[in-house]
Amino acid sequence: MDKHLEAGNRQSLAGYQATHFSWEQRGAVGLITLNRPERKNPLTFESYAELRDLFRRLSYVEEVRAIVVQGAGGNFCSGGDVHEIIGPLTQMSMPDLLAFTRMTGDLVKAMRACPQPVIAAIDGVCAGAGAIIAMASDLRVGTARSKTAFLFTRVGLAGCDMGACAILPRIVGQGRASDLLYSGRSLGGDEGLAWGFFNRLAEPEALLEASVGWASEIATGPGFGHAMTKKMLHQEWNMGVDEAIEAEAQAQAICMMTQDFHRAYHAFVAKQRPEFKGD
Structure with missing residues (x-):
């Protein structure tokens, strides 16, 4: 980039430390780890906002050329934390609820808008907003034991959350997306591969290496x-x-x-x- 354009258009993530998840840079690959393994890595109001802000910032970062998102402890993400998100939502006013749902949607927008290809490394539970993060990624590597569920209808909500009705049919087709969004059932690894939700499957112990390796290959490209x-x-x-x-x-x-x-x-x-x- 021309030096005259660098101000405001180029940022570095050198020294960046996330607060509500972990960030690591491996060469040109950025690794995001959702790291609350004792509760299967649920999201909070704070982690939603921090993820959104990081993906927005990545639009101005050139030394990172691919992203991997994973969960710690054998699970990807169990969705919004029942105690820290779902409970408070039942007490909020309509304007505050709309502010929350717009914030979650802004995370997907930021993932789609950042220039780096994003790979989701999915093992174990991948539910609710976790399934959305997987869906919003450009590529997905799963395991045979992964269980992906868009379970919004199971908590009395609509399946149309964070762009699911627009994006998921483009990945697996309208009929299959309808199945998942109406039922909230789990999509297993083998079925997800057959449906095209997963691009590849890996053994659980090799999932991170396979995902980072694929991201590294992409990062060497133009x-x-x-x-x-x-x-x-x-x-x-x-x-x-x-x-x-x-x-x-x-x-x-x-x-x-x-x-x-x-x-x-x-x-x-x-x-x-x-x-x-x-x-």
Whole structure:
């Protein structure tokens, strides 16, 4: 990035420490760990907000080129904490309830808007808002024992939470999404792989290594190109085919102006592997 544009447009996460989850940077991969294993890693008001703010900040971070989200202790995330979220929600006014549901939706928006591909590493319980975080990720690695449940109807709510009715059908199809959102039942690992919810399965003890390894592979690719791919995958949901073809023509022409495109050409001519730098 040109030095004149760095102010306000480039940030570093060097020294960053999260308060309500853990953050670790492994090379160009950022690792988020939901770390309340004694309660299967539920979310709180504070962790929702902090996750939202981190994903927003990642839009300005260039040294992180892929993200992995996992849970500690053999489970991904059990959703909103019953005592710290569900209980207080029953006492809130309508304006406060709307402020909360908008905040949770803003987390999904931030995940979709950040340029880095996000991989969810899912073992064990993945329920409620945890299932939404998995759904909102770009890629998902599960295990045979993972149990993903969009269980909102089981607590008297609608299945249309945090974008589920828009995003989930695009992953597994309308009929299968309807099944999960009406019933709130658990989707097992093998079924989730067959349905396309999971991209891959791994053994529980190899899940993190497989997910970080995949993220590391992605991080070695053309960062600007990956960011453009993610933008187009999201943006084209609301386009017709002709509009999408035109948008992709413009996007590809922009990518052809990057140094990574030129590096790939020169590496090909030299019969070498290109070293992408994201510019």
